[in-house]
Amino acid sequence: MPAKAKEFAAESALPASGDAPGVAVSIRGLRHSYGDLPTIQRLNLDVPAHGVLGLVGPSGCGKSTLLELIAGLQEPTAGEVALGEGLDPAARLARCAFMPQHDLLLPWLSAIDNAALALRNRGVRRGAARREAGQLFERFGLAGFERSSPAELSGGMRQRVAFLRTLVAGKPVLALDEPFASLDAITRAEMQQWLAAALDADPRTVVLVTHDVEEALYLCDRVAVLSARPARIVEEMSAPAPRSVDRDEAVTDPGFVAVRERALHTLREGTK
């Protein structure tokens, strides 16, 4: 499987992102405001290549803005955001795929055509694009649903297709904005485990925004707890254990529970 993953990444990585196999994210002295309203306050962050960083913080603290800054969808007011060698927004856009909060699958396209959107945008013919995305459908438990319309899929499956769409873009950095927020608790737990497996098979540099401390600590190598707006980092913590594929075992471990409680405490203190 990992061999296949590498082959896939090599096939579809953008030529522009020359710094493969992995791209690090580096944020220096970042400030951002909407008009007079400061959203992010002097922020420094580093994510090593293939690292997974979690961002947790209270609602409206500027997590999503931070993610859009990383993805090149917004410009900092001051400071810099670099993805590998890429500093300007276009270079960041070329290196980062963004998965929005809601799956936003286009209802007029089948599941496979949704997943293949980035390839189609890059000028790959429909047949070839479907074949390439189709390989991932099999690997990630979606075989047989290629031609289904998004409305026919369950919430978890829609989210998987949305994640595949992000993967197929072949970008070294993934910006995930609360990808599982709209799912029920059971499906969310399944999807967290699924994502852990997907990232093992096809490693990328990931910045994951979530309001779920447990999700962040389970999926990420490091977690940054943000304050209420304007966002600054209250504490950065390492994951209690390396990402394992057995979620239930991981999150019930006493060490994990202790770190989770500490993170929750920090979050509460930071939002006061």
Next chain:
Amino acid sequence: MRRWVLPALLIAGLIGVWQLAASTGAIAEVLNLDPILIPSPAEIATALWDNRALVAENAWVTMKEILFGFLIGLALGLGLGFLLRPFEALRLTVYPLIVASQAIPIIVFAPILVVWFGYGIGPKLAVVALVCFFPIAVATADGLRAVDLQAVKMMRTLDASRRQLLWRLEMPTALPFTFSGAKIGVTFAPIAAVFGEWVGSDSGLGHLILQDNAQLNTARVFAAALVLSAIAIGLYGLVALAERRIVTWR
């Protein structure tokens, strides 16, 4: 199937009551009119059958006016809707003008169109297009503005060019809106065509209705109106069918 039964019964009942009231002279008596002016459904059907060649010939003229006028209106409405989308300043500038074009009663405008385009099909097409383009343009412009901003961001990180954004995201988003506008437009089109004929023409159902009305040939007026309704319903059905075929995700 079931949902057709009740409306069909209602229509049959109404026709029956009309037949009875007209053939006994009850309506004429109430309205204090000569019974010859109140045709019964049977008389209308007879008039339609006896004059089928004449009615068909004029219906064909009117149908062409409606169809081509609608198509011109559709093209204009789509073009304007898309043109207004990316340029906010243009939209704000042109929008009042488009609304004003609808505020001027077509009654005022149509005679001028005849002066400009003559007695042929020209002014009818202009009137029909003028009536049709408005709901289509407004609906399309609104539809394009209904695009989800998050989806735009997502498409941008998936390397979509401006044109791909338009074709893969904005157009499909706007399409159901455009169809709603087209359904409104196509409903008004027959009225517009008849009006265009009333201002000046030598054929068409509107022309026929005007002539027969002057000659008190009320049965044939109703017969022509019936055919006009059938054309309107048929065209609406065509647009609705196209919508069902194309907008499959709704």
